[in-house]
Structures are given as structure tokens and as C-alpha cells.
Amino acid sequence: MTTSPASNVAFASQKSLPSENLRRKKLPLTEEEVFYMNCRAAYLTVFKSSLENIISKDQLYLALQHAGRNPSQKTINKYWTPQTAKLNFDDFCVILRKEKPTSKAELLKSFKQLDVNDDGCISHTDLYKFLAKRGEKMTPEEVNSIINLPDVNAGGKFDYIKFCKLYMMTSGQCLKTALEKLEADSKLRCQQFGSHMEEFSERDSPSVPKLSPGIRRQSDQGAFSNKGDNRASLLSTVRKFKASVSCTISMAANSNHNSKLTEPNLKDWRCAQSRGCFFLEEDGEVVSHQYRTHLARSSAVYLTIKPLSLSQVEGKLSRWLSVDTALYILKENENQANLQLICCTELRNREVFGWTGELGPGVYWLIPSTTGCRLRKERKPVTEEAQLVYRDGTGQLFLTEEFRAALSDIFEVIDLDGNGLLSLEEYNFFELRTSGEKCDEDAWALCREHFETKKNELTRQGFMDLNLMEARDLEGDPRDLWVTLHSMGYDAALELTEACPFVIDLYAERCEPRTKAVRMEASSGQLEKATCQSVLRQGEAKAMAGCEDIIIHTRSCGFRITSVIENKSDNKAIIHVNNELSQNCVNNRGPNIFAVEVAPHSTMVCQHVMPLNERQEWTHHCVYSLIS
Template sequence: MASSPGSDAALSSQKSTLSESSRTKKFPLTEEEIFYMNCRAAYLTVFKSSLENIISKDQLYLALQHAGRNPSQKTINKYWTPQTAKLNFDDFCIILRKEKPTSKAELLKSFKKLDVNDDGYILHTDLYKILTKRGEKMTQEEVNAIITLADVNTDGKFDYLKFCKLYMTTSEQCLKTTLEKLEVDSKLRRQQFGSHIEGSPERDPSPIPKSSPRIIRKTDQETFSTKGDARSSLLSATRKFKTSVSFTIAMGVNSNRNSKLTEPNSLKEWQCAQSKGCFFLEEDSEVISHQYRMQIAQRSMVYLTIKPLNLSQVEGKPSPWLSVDTALYILKENESHANLQLVCFTELRNREVFGWTGELGPGMYWLIPFTTGCKLKKEIKPITEEAQLVYRDEMGELFLTKEFRSTLSDIFEIIDLDGNGLLSIEEYNFFELRTSGEKCDEDAWAVCRENFDTKKNELTRQGFMDLNLMEANDREGDPSDLWVTLHSMGYNKALELTEACPFVISAYAEKCKPRIKAAHMEGCSGQLEKTICKSVLNKGDAKVMDVSENITVLTYKCDTWITSVIENKSESKVIIHVNNELSKNCINSRGLNIFAVEVAPKSTMVCQHVMPLNERQEWIYNCVFSLLS
């Protein structure tokens, strides 16, 4: 927040705390800590707390599956005898130490024994005979569940090479999903799990818990192992992959030529309102952005557009955010913010501009910006040389470098939402909330006006520059706090805007002047997620995943991207395995070709957005969704 030079500590305190936390480095986890973290993640996928006990074979089987194990019925019986009433978290950890994960090589070796032609395939008829007549027999329903898996069966043959890859990646992705959930949920991180207490990295890991007397039996000394058992892998798969559905959509190079955005003929005579904003990429890759309220005084034809904001850049230097897709959802406010009705979204496109034309009645509307996240990604390439932000002259006086001043000028353009060349307290507070998490109150704003250049009670571009220079002086030239601000705004160490996309919204109305004002900033998991789901539920192609019709996958195609949504009407959570490997010239918002998502009971969630990698080439969306237990 802004303050006078006489109270420099007030301004720098909030950002120094953030800066120091950003420089904190965690010690790497030991193998023992990683083992317990994986145990917790698997256990908490099945149970709400590690203090709950395993009370059935099915629960034990499911927990072991989520830990990446491949238990046969014989293995389950080894740890769950007629005398076993329950197992606790410590018992579960002991079992995981003994039952090592099956490797892909071991699975392949086992399947090759069944491959009579040595061509990577097993006929469905042979597979049926083997699995229902020999050894640990499988039921007809279980075998049918394997044969109907869309991405490993074709022409009456079972592709066990693809199956092994699918099986291994599913185990890995399920574990990754549960680990990410564990990391995000601070309550779970603070729990005590069995005998192991999660502590600071400086501490030695807790000792290996002693075995529970419930499972110390003679059978524990047996050396029986199911590693490499293809039958148990297939049996496990019947529980993992209950059913699957697939979507295939071919998109041409000029798929949007018949629905191109065109301006109304008399647009020059319409009244216009504009507002700028920005998509910001969070550490967990969630996208957040400004959201707006728009007032329409009387019924009128309206033309709405959104496009990336082109900032002043060095000549010849690319602006990566200009290729980021942008869109806008329009919702009607009925009595309250909690009751919003989806009206439309800017589906039509002309180059980088997305827009919508139609009639709106009088009232208050919400404008919610949206980007798929396919092209706004966390930066991967390392920056070898850090840009200089400040320097001292021969007299020792501190100045901002030319490069940093240019960057600050661009930031000013981004946060000057109404584009009047000045920053109001409301605009400045959006910046403060983004960079420090705090707001500037009226008293602090008054002090800011007294000490920095202002016009009409608003901060000028020069005043904004001087404010940042004062911050550097507060730290005696240390640029740490300035870097916190830059990283929060999406800039890397080379002063390149790589993890944000500024945009501009324009609203034209034929019979009245629209009014647009930024209301708050929010992530895609809030109102936007609900809005996307509602839109896809209304327009998408639906395929039911189970016989009870509780799980449905819906896919919606517009000219620029494809969105898939999963609806779970059941009373329990479900895990859906998603495989995009057969798609061509595609990128998706998850950043992975194969992944798993967890859908809560009685809920709907966005699974992924998919776009062409190269828009000048044809692209094919081919995705298989498999329901896991």
C-alpha cells in the first residue's frame, strides 16, 4: 500500500514479508518421507482421515490400488484372514513395504507368455478361455469389462502393449492426483498420520512404526509375490476400468470461416464503454482474472468483444500473450449476485478478437473473462541472466533502469482499467491485491497523493514510477520486493511477460451507453467453472459412462476449442482416467496426454479444454474416458 517517504516501513513491510517467503527454500524430502507421503495420499483417497480403519477386503484392495500396487486375491487373503477385524494406517504402511509396485517390464514379460503369435496381441477368444478357465478364474462380466476397453481393443484383439502403458500411467496419475490434493489441503497436511507426524524438513523422519499385533502371523513370512502376474493385472483392471466412452472430432484448418465475427453495419454510431483486465497464472497453474458488472439502461442491440491487449514492445520482440485465446461469458443478475442466469458467450472469432452480437434487456449483467489455459502455461525455459532493475549514479543516487521503467509503464497500462492514463484507488487496489494481498485504505491513499504526482485525485504514470523507486530506496537498492511484484504480475527474470495475458473488453450498445466496472478478481474454480459446466450441459454431446446413468461425459465443440465436462450424479466420488494419446495436432489445458481426475459426489466439473497446436493444420480430437473404481 502507498505511504509517504517518512513512513517507508509501512509500504515495504507487506511486500518484504511476501519477498522473504518467496525466497524460502524447502529442504528436499528423504526417501522415508516420500514413502509416507505416498502412503498418506493413497489412504486418504479411500478414507476421510488416517485415523479411520480398514474394515473390509474391498477397502484394503482399493487403498492398495491407489498406492500403485497390483494385489491378487491371494495377496489380499494373505493380509486379511478370517481372524482379521480391521487394519490401521500403520498396518497399511507395513503392507506397502512388502508389496512392491509391479514394473512395466514384469507385466510385459507375463503377457508375452500368452502371446502365441508374438505380435503384441491376444485374441479375445483366447483371452476369454485363459481368464475364465484357469487359475484364479474371472467372471464373464469381468472379462467383458476388459474387452470393452476402448483404447486397448480392436478387431477382436487385445493390445497388451497399450494395456500395460495404460495400466502403469493410470496408477502413476492417480497417485499424482492424490498427492496434489494432499498438498493443497492444509488441514490434511497438519494431520497426524498413524505413528508418523509430518514435521518440518529440518527434523529427522519419524522411525518406522512398529507392527500391529493384528497382522503379525506366520503367513507374513511367506515369500509369495504377484509381481508380473498378468491375470491379477487384468483382474485389477476390471475394477479399475469399469467402463469407457470415447469421442472423436475432426477439425479442419478453416473450421471457423462460416461463423466469423462481423461488426454491425452501424457500429460507429453506437455508444461504447471499455475496460482492461488480465489473466494471471497462479503457482498451481490456476488462472484468475478480473470480473465485471455491466449496466444496460434500456433494451438494446449490444456488441461485445474481448481480445489480448497489445502493449508497447521492443521492435521485433514477440509478445507471447497475443496468441492466448480469450472469451467472455455474459450472465444476467436477477435480484442478487448469487442468482445469475447464463445469457451467452463470445463464441464467434475474427483473428484474436472474440465477440457476440445480440439484444439485451435493461438490467445488470456480469462479464466473466475466460481462457482455456491451453496456451497460457507455466514457463519452462530457464532464465540464465537476471535483468537489472536499479542502478546508482556517480553521486550514489538510486535510479530505475530504462528496461525496468519500460516494464513498469506496461504494468501501468495493464492496471489502468478504464484507460484514462491515471490510477484510481480502486484500480490501484486491484494491483495491490495481486502483488501484496492487501488493500490501500483512504488514509494511505491520501498520503500517497501528498507525496507522489497525481491528477484529479488519481495517480499518474510518473507517480507510479516514483512509488516503485521509493520502494527500492527503502531496501537500499535491494530489488527483492520489486521482483516479487514483477513475478506476481507474470514477468520472468528477463522482464518478459510470460505468465499473464492482459486483455481489453469493449461493449457497444445501439440505444444507450453501457457502463462497465471491474468488481473483483476470481479463479476459474468459482463462478466461471459453474458457468462453463452449465453451458456445456446445455449444448454438449453427452455419453453415459455407467448403466445407472450416474456418470456422464459431455463434450462441446466450438470453432476454436473443445471442452469436456464430467457430471457425477452418484452419492460417492469417482475417478475418471482420461487418454488423449490418439489426438493429432492438439494441446490441452492439463498439459498431459494421460491423466486422472476426481469428481466429487453430486457435482459437475470441467475435465479439460483442447485446442489445435498449429491452427494452420487440421486437428483431430480423440479422447477415451474410463471410469475407475
């Protein structure tokens, strides 16, 4: 998202307030602890408990306001889509982490770019042009609401210094009021909130909660989880467990020569190919395309998913080619909300994961999945930013060769049917990913008028020219171009590090399969349900000794292990997970020791585990303990 005065209507909020009256411990609160305290305070200003869900846009807007934000309608729509039914406390924390507050200095710096006279004021005309035309564009109503503020507007000018002071004061007061309410209510203060389990330092009073910094979005079933805490020594010494169960699985080295996936004779079989991409979000969650497939008659089917091969630096293996992929197949019964899990692609041949079998006539959903073990946030900083544009001897602006190569690969990724052209639907998946807005029919007609098209679809050259026009409209300013690149998973060196494009091939022997991408969704939705169903159906179940209502289900398919926690009790359960004795393993949560919280009568995916080195033996040893 481009940084500008319009980056949220709210531009920013006051930074987390380090309220001394909340610090009952001897040691000062860390930045993470202050963040979660603010999350708690804001959420409980609107709801009685953190286990209550946000069920409307109005509730989301109100909770964000109490957290010191003042989101625009566009920001609300980004998190509350037509498919959203509810958001929970963890979702709210994720939103606050994404919509980061801005300092007063940053606000003033953004406005000062428009202050041509350096007198602390901006003309209404210049302000309107900037807010409505650049970055995250504001609506005329939103701009007018700022221009009509009496205390900061006079004589056709906007006093941005007064506005920043007033805004920061208002935002800070909202958060301060929420924190004071939390402090005044002892029951709320001692309550455990969402999946952010309470833990205590050996030097702290055991009656005072300390918030865990981990966070992860939830499934529609109401399961709660977090990424846990790296402080293994603290967790191992102060936790008291009242039940536990251990699981040990030893796996042989996987050789690429030992193929389990065998391709049938596909002569005369009809094929439908679809492309898509896994995108890694700021909070570590994975978002991907999902597909709807129609089979007119019963048919033998051969289905595969694998990373999409794009241009690569010679001699350097692209990171996404080693990312594991999978595909869940669900049957649609009566409506899109009623989906029945059929199978998952658990056979493998090198980087290809597949399934073969018989499917009856009807509508099916194809839901791609990756464990997240090998698609992770890039930790190595890039010191030098790649150049995106340059000017020739005449001063004319052009795209660099490196940027054009990246755009060509992006074209391959968003060309979902692989026909070398972009339809309006395909282009809108790209627009929603990079800007949060769709291109309407009128805008698409203008696009076809000014850029090269075939069969009413945009060509690769037309896509390049469209981006060149944007660069020239911005007079070479690369910030908006970087927003697009970062949204598509590219780092500052123009390497694809936080996305994994994939290709799906569906072969049917007796009919023509029809497949279409219908939406993009996070792993916490239907995919979470499908994963839980698959593991419960085929995995090994172990109840915790001393607590038979907590069951650990573990499913191994040779190249990955997935565990699901089922809580049959009437109370939420906090489970301590310890993988320290595992060898040659990596899990999707990161640390070897973490904790998750499972709501009553629900299931949740606890972790995925894969080998660090597939050519070596690996052993997964995990102890699951119920925290008293």
C-alpha cells in the same frame, strides 16, 4: 514473496518426513508421494474424510499446523477471503504447495543477516524493525509473541539458533503425530482422498495406494480433478475399466481470413471499455478480473474481448497475444449469488472473440476465461537476471530503462478503465495481487501528496516515482521489486510470460453501459459453473456404456473443444482420460493421459482442447473410462 525471517510467522516447517513405517512398498516413496502422504495425514487429523470441506479460518489454521506449518494471520487471510465459503482437500494441497517449508539452514541464514556481533543473538530492537518493516510485515502482536518466548530470549536479545531448533522440532512433531495417526488407522490409510486417485506399480502390492502427483483446484459444486500422471504405460497396463465411451471430432484448419465475427455499424453506439489480466498461479491455475455491468434499458449489444497490446521487442511476437480469450455473460437476479448464464463469446475474428445480441435492462456479470492451453508455466530457465536499478556517477539510484518499460506496461494493465490514471480501486487490485494488502484512504492521501496526480488519481509518472522511492528505500535491493514483477507475470528476463492482459469492449445501441471491475477470482469458482452450464446446454452428451449415470458432454465451437463430466450416481467416479490418438492437439491439463475424480451428483470441466497449429487440420480423439 520475499524470503526473510518474517515470510510467514512460521518462517518454515520441517521438510517432508520420510517415515519408514509408511513405506510398505519395496521401492522408496518419491518426493511427490511423501508430499501427498503428508497432506492426507494433516487433513485427516482435523476431518473424518477428505471429502469434508474446510468451513472456517480456524479449521484451515489447524490443518496447516498439523502439516508442520504455522501460518500468520495474513497468510490465512490470503487463502480465506471474505468471498470464501469453503475449501476442499485439493485446495488444501494447493496451499501447502504454495506455502513451502523452509530448511533449518535457510532459517539460520535469514536470521544471520541481522546478527551484527556474530554471536547467535539479535537485539529485540533490530528484530522488531526487521520483522515489522520488511518483506511480509508482521503485526506487533506477532512480533511480541516471538520476543516473549522465555527459552529463546534473555537480556533484550533473541537467541535465533535456539529458536530455529525449537521451531523445527515443534513443526516436525506436529507432522509426525499426524502421520502416526494415519498409519494407525487402516481404514483411513486405504481410503481414496480427494482427487488424488490411487494407482499401483506392477512391482508393488495391489493393496497399497500410490498417490498421483496431479492437483487442480475445485469448483463450488464439489467436483474434484487433477492433472494426472505422465506414466502412460503404467496407466494403460494396470487399470481395469468397467465402462467407457469415446469421442472423435475432426476440425478443419482455421484461417484468419474466414471471419465469423462481424462488427455491426457502431456509429452512435455507446461504449464502455475495461481492461484486466489473466494471471497464471504457481499451481497452474488462472486468476482473472471479473466485472459487473449495468444496462438501464433493453439494447442491442456488441461485446468483444481480446489480448491487450503492449510494448513488444521488435521482431518478436509477445506470447500473450496468442492466448485464447472468452467472456461469459451472466444475468444477476435478486442478488450476486443468483446468476443466470446468458451467453459466451464464441464468434471470432483473428484474436478478437465476441458476441452480438439483445440484452434486457438489469445487472450483468462479465467473467473472462482462457482455456489455459496457451497460457502455461514457462519451462525454459532464464540464466541471467535483468538489472532493475543502477547508480549514476554521484551514487544516486535510478530505475533501468528496461524496468521502467515493464512498469509502464504494468501501468497499462492495472489502469482498468484505460483513462491513463490510477484510481484507488485500480491501485488496490495491483496491491492485492503483489502484496496481499490494500492501500487505505490515509495512505492514498499521502501518495497523492508526494506523487503526481490528476483528478485525485495517480499519473503514470507518479506510479514510476512511487516505484523509484521503493527502490531507494530498499537501498537498491531488488528482491521486493522482483516480488512485484513475478506477481504480475514477468520472468527474470523482464518478459511477460505468465500473464495475459486483455481488453473488453461493450457497445450498447440504446443506453450508456456502465462496467466496473469488482473482484479477482480463480477459474474454479463461478467460471467453472458457467462453463459447465454452457457445455451441458449446447454440447453433445454421451453416456458411458455400462454406466448410464456417467455422462460425457462435449462442446465444439471451431477453435476449441471442451468436455464436461456429469456424475449422476451416488458414488464418486474416477475417470481415466486418454487423448493419445489425437492429432495436432494440446489440452489444458498437459499430459495426454490423466485421471480425474468427480464427486457424486456433480459436474466438472474435464479438459479444454485446442490445435497446436491452427493452420493445419486437427483431430481430437478421446476415450473416457470408468476405473473399477
